Amino acid sequence: MQHTVQKSVSLSGVGLHSGAETILTIKPADVSSGLRFVRVDVSDKNNVIPAKWDHVVDTRLCTVVANKDGVSVGTIEHLMAALAACGVDNAVIELDGPEVPIMDGSSEPFIEAILDGGLKTQTAPRRAIKILKAVEVRDGDKVAVLKPGIGSRYKIEIDFPHKEIGRQSAEIDMFGGDFIGQISDARTFGFLHEVNALRAMGLALGGSLENAIVLDTDSIMNPEGLRAPNEFARHKVLDAVGDLYIAGGPIVGHFEAVKPGHNMNNLVLRALFDQPDAWTYVDLYMDHTPEQVSAGYVAPVVPMRAVASAS
Numbered sequence: 496m497q498h499t500v501q502k503s504v505s506l507s508g509v510g511l512h513s514g515a516e517t518i519l520t521i522k523p524a525d526v527s528s529g530l531r532f533v534r535v536d537v538s539d540k541n542n543v544i545p546a547k548w549d550h551v552v553d554t555r556l557c558t559v560v561a562n563k564d565g566v567s568v569g570t571i572e573h574l575m576a577a578l579a580a581c582g583v584d585n586a587v588i589e590l591d592g593p594e595v596p597i598m599d600g601s602s603e604p605f606i607e608a609i610l611d612g613g614l615k616t617q618t619a620p621r622r623a624i625k626i627l628k629a630v631e632v633r634d635g636d637k638v639a640v641l642k643p644g645i646g647s648r649y650k651i652e653i654d655f656p657h658k659e660i661g662r663q664s665a666e667i668d669m670f671g672g673d674f675i676g677q678i679s680d681a682r683t684f685g686f687l688h689e690v691n692a693l694r695a696m697g698l699a700l701g702g703s704l705e706n707a708i709v710l711d712t713d714s715i716m717n718p719e720g721l722r723a724p725n726e727f728a729r730h731k732v733l734d735a736v737g738d739l740y741i742a743g744g745p746i747v748g749h750f751e752a753v754k755p756g757h758n759m760n761n762l763v764l765r766a767l768f769d770q771p772d773a774w775t776y777v778d779l780y781m782d783h784t785p786e787q788v789s790a791g792y793v794a795p796v797v798p799m800r801a802v803a804s805a806s
């Protein structure tokens with residue numbers, strides 16, 4: 496069934512790019528209303544921005560959504576991944592600035608806040624997007640594919656010419672509850688020379704070793720090191736889960752990508768929705784027959800911890 500949050504939960508922190516301190520509040524929302532941002536600091540224009548794939552206006556450094564009035568919210572991807580992991584279908588997300596706080600650079604602080612507040616079960620089944628036909632986008636050596644398959648799998652391979660990263664991969668099934676614990680705490684990362692160039696352009700102003708892994712020419716600058724040997728690939732899975740959740744629901748099928756980024760993640764959704772015969776909506780219930788499971792309707796889509804706190 497669909498879920499919203501049981502009660503409002505708030506977090507605050509700096510934006511990675513703006514450096515501005517913002518307060519984010521996740522509030523309960525009506526059944527089948529989806530995920531929407533409300534910019535509470537904007538009163539002279541429409542301040543509601545749907546968190547949907549067709550509202551994405553920029554993917555160069557992070558995923559930015561905007562409405563027709565040009566009111567935008569940036570760096571939504573780690574929050575969207577947290578909402579996907581917790582199975583939140585409907586929420587109003589209030590924000591008093593242009594960028595979601597970066598927190599520790601992962602999804603963990605958002606997940607903790609959502610699960611602390613608890614989830615509320617709603618009266619309609621979850622609506623998922625089932626992939627019927629493979630859709631692929633390419634850009635040089637970057638590839639992103641959505642294809643039919645059981646579960647909601649994400650598999651990513653990256654290859655950076657840096658000795659601390661190199662070639663690495665990560666793979667999960669969202670319907671297997673793999674996200675929390677395996678992917679949720681993987682932090683965003685950047686290279687020192689890029690961070691310096693971004694700062695010179697007035698970007699990455701909130702970035703620090705507190706909210707990102709930073710690499711210099713040949714080492715990791717964070718004194719605490721990595722949270723997992725393949726934390727970089729894990730974070731790319733986290734980004735993809737967040738970027739694809741704004742399809743409007745969970746994906747039933749397999750996402751596979753080589754060297755993806757926010758742009759490829761959004762382009763593959765646009766390619767999918769351009770082809771009406773490549774996908775269909777399906778309802779997800781918590782209690783599936785074996786026939787439904789083999790047809791791609793997969794069992795628990797909300798982590799057990801969250802289900803327990805919802806009652």
Ligand SMILES: [Zn+2]
Nearest residue numbers: 572573683734
């Ligand atoms: Zn990220």
